[in-house]
Amino acid sequence: xxxxxxxxxxxxxxxxxxxxxxxxxxxxxxxxxxxxxxxxxxxxxxxxxxxxxxxxxxxxxxxxxxxxxxxxxxxxxxxxxxxxxxxxxxxxxxxxxxxxxxxxxxxxxxxxxxxxxxxxxxxxxxxxxxxxxxxxxxxxxxxxxxxxxxxxxxxxxxxxxxxxxxxxxxxxxxxxxxxxxxxxxxxxxxxxxxxxxxxxxxxxxxxxxxxxxxxxxxxxxxxxxxxxxxxxxxxxxxxxxxxxxxxxxxxxxxxxxxxxxxxxxxxxxxxxxxxxxxxxxxxxxxxxxxxxxxxxxxxxxxxxxxxxxxxxxxxxxxxxxxxxxxxxxxxxxxxxxxxxxxxxxxxxxxxxxxxxxxxxxxxxxxxxxxxxxxxxxxxxxxxxxxxxxxxxxxxxxxxxxxxxxxxxxxxxxxxxxxxxxxxxxxxxxxxxxxxxxxxxxxxxxxxxxxxx
Amino acid sequence: xxxxxxxxxxxxxxxxxxxxxxxxxxxxxxxxxxxxxxxxxxxxxxxxxxxxxxxxxxxxxxxxxxxxxxxxxxxxxxxxxxxxxxxxxxxxxxxxxxxxxxxxxxxxxxxxxxxxxxxxxxxxxxxxxxxxxxxxxxxxxxxxxxxxxxxxxxxxxxxxxxxxxxxxxxxxxxxxxxxxxxxxxxxxxxxxxxxxxxxxxxxxxxxxxxxxxxxxxxxxxxxxxxxxxxxxxxxxxxxxxxxxxxxxxxxxxxxxxxxxxxxxxxxxxxxxxxxxxxxxxxxxxxxxxxxxxxxxxxxxxxxxxxxxxxxxxxxxxxxxxxxxxxxxxxxxxxxxxxxxxxxxxxxxxxxxxxxxxxxxxxxxxxxxxx
Numbered sequence: 134x135x136x137x138x139x140x141x142x143x144x145x146x147x148x149x150x151x152x153x154x155x156x157x158x159x160x161x162x163x164x165x166x167x168x169x170x171x172x173x174x175x176x177x178x179x180x181x182x183x184x185x186x187x188x189x190x191x192x193x194x195x196x197x198x199x200x201x202x203x204x205x206x207x208x209x210x211x212x213x214x215x216x217x218x219x220x221x222x223x224x225x226x227x228x229x230x231x232x233x234x235x236x237x238x239x240x241x242x243x244x245x246x247x248x249x250x251x252x253x254x255x256x257x258x259x260x261x262x263x264x265x266x267x268x269x270x271x272x273x274x275x276x277x278x279x280x281x282x283x284x285x286x287x288x289x290x291x292x293x294x295x296x297x298x299x300x301x302x303x304x305x306x307x308x309x310x311x312x313x314x315x316x317x318x319x320x321x322x323x324x325x326x327x328x329x330x331x332x333x334x335x336x337x338x339x340x341x342x343x344x345x346x347x348x349x350x351x352x353x354x355x356x357x358x359x360x361x362x363x364x365x366x367x368x369x370x371x372x373x374x375x376x377x378x379x380x381x382x383x384x385x386x387x388x389x390x391x392x393x394x395x396x397x398x399x400x401x402x403x404x405x406x407x408x409x410x411x412x413x414x415x416x417x418x419x420x421x422x423x424x425x426x427x428x429x430x431x432x433x434x435x436x437x438x439x440x441x442x443x444x445x446x447x448x449x450x451x452x453x454x455x456x457x458x459x460x461x462x463x464x465x466x467x468x469x470x471x472x473x474x475x476x477x478x479x480x481x482x483x484x485x486x487x488x489x490x491x492x493x494x495x496x497x498x499x500x501x502x503x504x505x506x507x508x509x510x511x512x513x514x515x516x517x518x519x520x521x522x523x524x525x526x527x528x529x530x531x532x533x534x535x536x537x538x539x540x541x542x543x544x545x546x547x548x549x550x551x552x553x554x555x556x557x558x559x560x561x562x563x564x565x566x567x568x569x570x571x572x573x574x575x576x577x578x579x580x581x582x583x584x585x
Numbered sequence: 586x587x588x589x590x591x592x593x594x595x596x597x598x599x600x601x602x603x604x605x606x607x608x609x610x611x612x613x614x615x616x617x618x619x620x621x622x623x624x625x626x627x628x629x630x631x632x633x634x635x636x637x638x639x640x641x642x643x644x645x646x647x648x649x650x651x652x653x654x655x656x657x658x659x660x661x662x663x664x665x666x667x668x669x670x671x672x673x674x675x676x677x678x679x680x681x682x683x684x685x686x687x688x689x690x691x692x693x694x695x696x697x698x699x700x701x702x703x704x705x706x707x708x709x710x711x712x713x714x715x716x717x718x719x720x721x722x723x724x725x726x727x728x729x730x731x732x733x734x735x736x737x738x739x740x741x742x743x744x745x746x747x748x749x750x751x752x753x754x755x756x757x758x759x760x761x762x763x764x765x766x767x768x769x770x771x772x773x774x775x776x777x778x779x780x781x782x783x784x785x786x787x788x789x790x791x792x793x794x795x796x797x798x799x800x801x802x803x804x805x806x807x808x809x810x811x812x813x814x815x816x817x818x819x820x821x822x823x824x825x826x827x828x829x830x831x832x833x834x835x836x837x838x839x840x841x842x843x844x845x846x847x848x849x850x851x852x853x854x855x856x857x858x859x860x861x862x863x864x865x866x867x868x869x870x871x872x873x874x875x876x877x878x879x880x881x882x883x884x885x886x887x888x889x890x891x892x893x894x895x896x897x898x899x900x901x902x903x904x905x906x907x908x909x910x911x912x913x914x915x916x917x918x919x920x921x922x923x924x925x926x927x928x929x930x931x932x933x934x935x936x937x938x939x940x941x942x943x944x945x946x947x948x949x950x951x952x953x954x955x
Binding site for chain 2: 184187190288292295297306451455456460462464466469506507509511513515
């Protein structure tokens with residue numbers, strides 16, 4: 134059980150709950166962006182009379198924003214490494230038009246077209262990565278040039294017209310899992326998916342406690358773990374129920390599954406692999422990282438190339454959703470992705486940020502957008518509100534860091550004892566996992582262990 | 586574990602479990618899955634209107650007219666404009682929001698008619714009727730009706746007016762130098778206007794009466810991306826510099842007023858004499874220009890008539906009837922089906938008849954006096 138010398142006082146049951154979120158005082162102030170997401174969802178649920186959490190509306194939110202969230206997954210690594218990528222929208226549009234043309238005009242079967250799209254993304258990424266990593270041109274310039282170049286290339290290839298996409302391809306952007314009629318009023322594959330996620334959540338917590346016991350580290354009391362798992366399970370169950378009870382024929386959308394796989398994969402990559410750790414090291418202090426033996430050129434090349442591949446994925450998700458590729462695609466997507474990443478807690482100077490955080494940030498913008506549209510607020514006001522939200526979100530995060538207390542996201546990603554959960558339910562449940570972050574702004578060379 | 590902690594723990598888990606199970610109902614059967622049945626719908630139903638932008642006065646006027654007209658007819662109006670950036674994505678989201686809000690009829694002025702197929706089909710599946718307003722929605726069978734002014738006729742009127750204007754302005758010439766402009770390639774209407782105009786002008790080009798000095802006569806050579814004035818102005822600058830150093834430009838086919846004014850500005854700054862320029866939309870600045878003798882003609886497509894026709898269609902659908910104004914069921918093939926269309930007639934306006942045509946338009950009538 135808990136080591137009594139470091140456990141809170143016996144009567145501090147509620148304080149243990151606060152410890153779950155990483156703060157020993159006023160957990161409210163530390164609630165950060167995740168709390169903001171929950172507040173926004175509840176607010177719009179009330180304002181729209183229950184339509185925000187309508188299953189079909191949630192499906193629309195996922196389908197309508199999957200492409201931006203995929204971009205945010207790649208963008209967070211770029212920003213953590215200390216760079217920026219302004220070309221993602223243009224690259225996505227360029228890959229989109231090439232894939233659309235290949236299927237529509239040259240009659241390439243869609244799996245081959247997907248491979249072509251990914252390969253094209255990799256080539257573009259290698260090109261931009263080479264300029265940034267090996268030629269040393271700042272990423273801002275390389276990707277600004279890329280933005281202009283690929284915007285033009287998109288119009289050159291497509292002749293500025295709209296090219297339709299065959300229907301068998303569109304399932305990745307707007308399709309659903311099969312909906313067999315088994316007599317129960319829910320979509321069965323979604324229920325199975327929810328069950329798997331719930332099982333993963335429980336197993337993660339069990340494994341975490343087992344590891345802690347084995348290492349002799351301090352664990353939170355069992356009941357805290359129980360409550361945490363309980364809350365996460367409740368969220369997973371609720372989300373599963375919502376997604377499974379949409380219109381007949383719908384389920385948790387395939388675009389959401391693709392997004393989920395990417396989020397899980399990249400969370401694992403950034404938290405548990407060497408290359409992920411190197412990305413954070415380069416972002417935190419690249420000179421120190423270089424002296425520690427990190428191959429910074431390879432790291433920079435990797436993040437830039439990876440971003441373009443994800444931009445290709447986003448481009449394909451978009452043309453699948455729109456059933457065509459148009460000349461206006463991709464304009465402004467980079468800014469949406471960057472906003473999502475910063476709202477999710479990344480630092481402008483690099484070194485801080487998580488995949489899960491940027492997904493939460495992206496969902497904040499998505500739910501905000503959706504809620505305002507349900508309320509028929511004009512698009513001009515929506516833009517103004519989005520701008521203010523971005524400013525406030527980052528401002529509050531910077532302010533709370535300045536007070537000496539790291540942000541919630543930073544806390545969650547730092548603590549080994551109460552973190553470690555990788556279950557990712559669609560509505561942005563936190564995935565606090567140990568990684569460099571939080572207040573460790575000045576990374577001591579070769580000391581990458583998180584501060585306790 | 587102490588009793589207190591146990592109580593707190595189990596109470597919180599129980600509360601959370603209760604929340605999730607509360608309101609467990611059977612599968613939401615939202616919408617009637619495309620019942621074809623003209624059973625009509627409630628008189629205070631939500632009607633969604635998705636407009637593409639505010640760049641042309643027409644759309645701004647249309648938005649206001651829809652809001653007022655629908656509310657007067659007793660419906661709940663949900664009128665939304667797509668923003669200037671990321672327009673197509675936001676328009677898609679606006680349409681799905683209208684479906685979520687339970688709109689029975691969705692009237693769409695598409696920004697890009699070929700990129701809305703999935704959303705329009707989702708609207709149809711939820712039981713809404715989809716009306717394509719002014720711009721045809723392509724590549725899907727989920728569009729129920731198309732309501733617009735006869736755009737092919739607009740093109741024909743523009744072509745004919747150009748010929749008439751050239752004959753009037755240069756009575757002693759029998760061959761004329763012209764240039765051609767078309768609208769944005771992602772707007773289906775741009776092609777229709779151009780085809781209509783060329784149906785009148787091509788025979789004259791073939792028999793030598795008209796010469797396009799730059800040689801640019803194909804649609805994709807003459808398009809103006811995004812219907813932007815800046816693009817038309819820079820293309821005109823290039824054409825003048827490249828082809829008209831020693832030659833005269835007599836006339837320009839311009840698909841709308843915004844581009845016409847940009848073209849006139851370009852000729853003015855190049856120091857060239859004013860050519861005969863066509864237009865469309867009856868925008869305030871162009872009406873002034875016509876009355877002052879600069880732009881030659883425009884087309885009057887009374888937005889009020891179009892909006893009124895749309896609202897009439899909505900009322901008929903509400904009563905459960907088929908719209909009565911459908912007058913063309915052959916021409917508008919959107920790639921998957923021929924969409925039943927309700928076409929209104931456009932009116933040519935030149936300096937001579939401007940006062941009559943605009944007599945009961947409160948914005949434009951004063952401009953034609955004096």
